[in-house]
Amino acid sequence: MKVIILNGFKKENGKMARIHDLMLEQLKKLNWDTTSINLEDKSIAYCLGCFGCWVQTPGECVIKDYETEIVKYLVQSDLVIYFTPITFGGYSSILKKAIDRQISRVLPYFTKVNGEVHHLQRYEKNQSLIGIGFLEKPDNEKKEVFKTLVYRNSLNGASPYHQAIIYEEGQDPLEFSNSFNKTLMEVEVVS
Amino acid sequence: MNKDENILLLVGSPKNSSSTSASLGDYLTLRLEELGRSIEKEYIYKLIRKDEGQKKILSMVDNADLIILAFPLYVDCLPAGVIETLELIANHRKSLNNPKKIGFVVLINCGFPEAEQNNTAIAICKIFAREVGFEWKGALSLGMGGAIGAIPLEERGGMVRNLKKGYNLAAQALAEGKYIPEEAIELVAKRFIPITLYTKIGNLSWNKQAKRFGARKIIEAKPYI
Numbered sequence: 001m002k003v004i005i006l007n008g009f010k011k012e013n014g015k016m017a018r019i020h021d022l023m024l025e026q027l028k029k030l031n032w033d034t035t036s037i038n039l040e041d042k043s044i045a046y047c048l049g050c051f052g053c054w055v056q057t058p059g060e061c062v063i064k065d066y067e068t069e070i071v072k073y074l075v076q077s078d079l080v081i082y083f084t085p086i087t088f089g090g091y092s093s094i095l096k097k098a099i100d101r102q103i104s105r106v107l108p109y110f111t112k113v114n115g116e117v118h119h120l121q122r123y124e125k126n127q128s129l130i131g132i133g134f135l136e137k138p139d140n141e142k143k144e145v146f147k148t149l150v151y152r153n154s155l156n157g158a159s160p161y162h163q164a165i166i167y168e169e170g171q172d173p174l175e176f177s178n179s180f181n182k183t184l185m186e187v188e189v190v191s
Numbered sequence: 192m193n194k195d196e197n198i199l200l201l202v203g204s205p206k207n208s209s210s211t212s213a214s215l216g217d218y219l220t221l222r223l224e225e226l227g228r229s230i231e232k233e234y235i236y237k238l239i240r241k242d243e244g245q246k247k248i249l250s251m252v253d254n255a256d257l258i259i260l261a262f263p264l265y266v267d268c269l270p271a272g273v274i275e276t277l278e279l280i281a282n283h284r285k286s287l288n289n290p291k292k293i294g295f296v297v298l299i300n301c302g303f304p305e306a307e308q309n310n311t312a313i314a315i316c317k318i319f320a321r322e323v324g325f326e327w328k329g330a331l332s333l334g335m336g337g338a339i340g341a342i343p344l345e346e347r348g349g350m351v352r353n354l355k356k357g358y359n360l361a362a363q364a365l366a367e368g369k370y371i372p373e374e375a376i377e378l379v380a381k382r383f384i385p386i387t388l389y390t391k392i393g394n395l396s397w398n399k400q401a402k403r404f405g406a407r408k409i410i411e412a413k414p415y416i
Contacts, residue, residue: 047271049204049210055403055404088274090274090311096265096266097271100266102266110390141314145311156267
């Protein structure tokens with residue numbers, strides 16, 4: 001199993017370093033081939049909204065920067081993990097910058113999924129998606145929106161499996177670890 | 192809302208003035224100008240990359256009584272530059288003693304035919320408003336944004352009559368300091384054309400655009416496998 005973790009935390013926010021280590025430990029135990037990318041360290045431009053990756057250089061963004069490496073790795077992966085502080089219920093801007101540049105993974109053409117219009121997938125292989133969000137304070141509205149966002153992304157990416165895991169400040173890391181492990185087992189079943 | 196209050200339009204499309212978000216924002220703010228309100232307009236993607244631009248955004252936000260944020264849906268939520276702007280505003284507001292109440296309106300559009308696909312992004316904007324102490328005035332949510340194609344609504348003919356009606360109602364309500372009425376929200380969310388027609392035209396248009404770049408035959412390329 002090939003896994004890519006897109007880390008959308010700022011380095012100054014060290015609160016999730018322990019959780020990140022726990023994730024890597026679990027993935028190592030399973031012997032899954034894991035690459036974790038600290039997005040803050042990488043030079044990634046904003047998506048220009050030009051659709052060049054659909055109509056000019058299909059499948060490839062017209063901007064050449066580190067995002068090219070991310071997409072190359074991602075399309076060959078079985079699982080993508082979004083690791084982010086929950087920001088108004090969604091992803092951090094650091095993570096979202098990398099996500100916006102991944103629309104080359106789909107085709108411009110429309111299709112219907114669950115009665116709703118989405119884009120056709122470019123590649124046959126699609127990635128399972130786990131969204132791991134950190135909440136500083138309990139907030140049910142943010143939790144629900146975050147879960148919905150991960151679900152919506154899984155629809156657009158035709159993910160065979162999706163799950164949102166929320167880690168709250170002060171929560172026992174072991175609890176997270178168990179939940180993450182269970183989720184990985186479920187990913188393995190569908191892959 | 193008094194006539195001397197400031198309205199700030201923030202356009203959150205990376206395409207800046209050549210965007211559907213700008214067309215929508217311009218239409219609403221023109222109506223507000225006709226109702227005697229003064230408007231400031233800025234393009235987020237022209238400012239957010241640099242410290243100086245970020246300072247300008249914050250100064251304009253501090254000066255505003257009503258902020259209208261217009262942006263396109265990007266992968267089920269807000270474009271990264273818009274999220275970065277909201278993060279910036281939130282951090283700034285935390286540093287202020289007793290920050291003033293500012294009204295907040297969202298104009299969102301997506302390329303999918305269903306306006307409902309914007310709901311998660313709207314929920315994120317609402318939480319942002321709650322967190323920074325802005326007063327949520329409502330969101331106008333539009334599907335089939337591709338059909339506007341960055342052209343002023345006045346030049347889009349009968350297709351956008353409900354959209355314009357909805358925006359006119361919203362402008363009137365905002366000028367009176369009220370929330371965006373439900374009727375306006377419903378009018379804006381109405382589909383211009385049937386879904387099957389929209390997707391058919393959309394698919395043909397992608398082929399046409401790819402042909403212009405000599406990429407029609409490789410439009411389904413899989414470069415990374």
